[in-house]
Amino acid sequence: MAISYSVVNYRGKAAEPITEEILFENDTIGKGLVTFESDVKAETIFTEATASATLQAYTSGVPTSAGSLTAFDYAVTPTKVQFYQEFDPNTLRFSRFKRNMKLGAWEIMSDEFERLVIGGLYAKQVSLAAEYEFWNGVKSATQTAVAALTAGTANTSVGAAEKTLVAALTASQIDGVIARMIYNDINSSNTAGVGTRIKVAGTTITASNIKAEYDKVFAAIPAVVLTNPEPPRIYAPKSHKQMIIQANNVTTDYTKPFSVSDNMDSFYFNGLEIVFVPIPEKVVICAVPSHLIWCTDLESDVNTMQLDKIANNREDMFIKHNMTVAAHIVNQKFNVLYVG
DSSP, rough: OOOHHHHHHHHSSOOOOOOOOOOOOOOHHTTTTEEEEEOOSOEEEEEEEEEEEOOOOOOOSSSOOOOOOEEEEEEEEEEEEEEEEEOOOEEEOSOOOOOOOSSSOOOOOHHHHIIIIIIIIIIHHHHHHHHHHHHHHHEEEEEEETTTSOOOOOSEEEEEEEHHHHHHHHOOOOHHHHHHHHHOSSSSOOOOOOOOOOOOOOOOOOOOTHHHHHHHHHHOHHHHHHTTTOOOOEETTTTTTHHHHHHHHOTTOOOOSEOTTTTTTOEEEEEEEEEEEETTTTEEEOOGGGGGEEEEEEEEGGGOOOOESTTOOOEEEEEEEEEEEEEEEGGGGGGGOOOO
């Protein structure tokens, strides 16, 4: 597509810097909020194992086998996707960006535009969009499969709110974390069905009830997870940051339900770190970070951009990002999914 730019005839000095959209860094990548499995060109194998040991009476004869040792392999194949856009830099000749174009009719690309708009604003939006898809992506086939399921309250059934949530997500090229928690084939038979996540039915979260709803999430965490050397994290929508601060400011409650640092860069609930990611308002996830895995060929692919002319005999250009991505969930039965 062409550059959509309402220009003002350039006279004199232009203000610095260019006013961009409000941008949020891709914290999932930048802060390592989940686990990355890179160097996955086409496929990688994850192995899950469980074991139980049973104490039994001694016998000097033939003992009876007791306990279990089970394992299964699961192959993850990332999906190759891309962002692509075309534009005509000739549009820039009449804008503020003409001031740092090189001399000559052939020179119509602006270093300032390339640095601030393409390498700044657009590249950050690509990173943000990739993060959004990792959490919220859902394939059309998955939406159809979940819609065909019968809703129920048991953990082995899809919840009514989960069905509504999956149907409301925008169809994508991949199944993200939320979709994979609700419906997947990550099991010994590779048969698609309801995920074994711990299902928590919720409601609309507000500043007045956020503590009570987080209590539901915390109560659902298996005790063994809380004693694990790698503590779980609470993954919450970004809007919950404001609600948490409001909840702590209730004057009738002198015990603050959430721990918040003075500069508001760290949030905790009952000793668990809360991190804010781009998930729907009605969703809260609690999982050990190593249970949520971003599989990709190269972690930096999302920030690698190709900028070039469309053809040698043309002046218009293209921007392209190629990457591979797959969301994988391990140890499903220890991960909590709250849907309101």
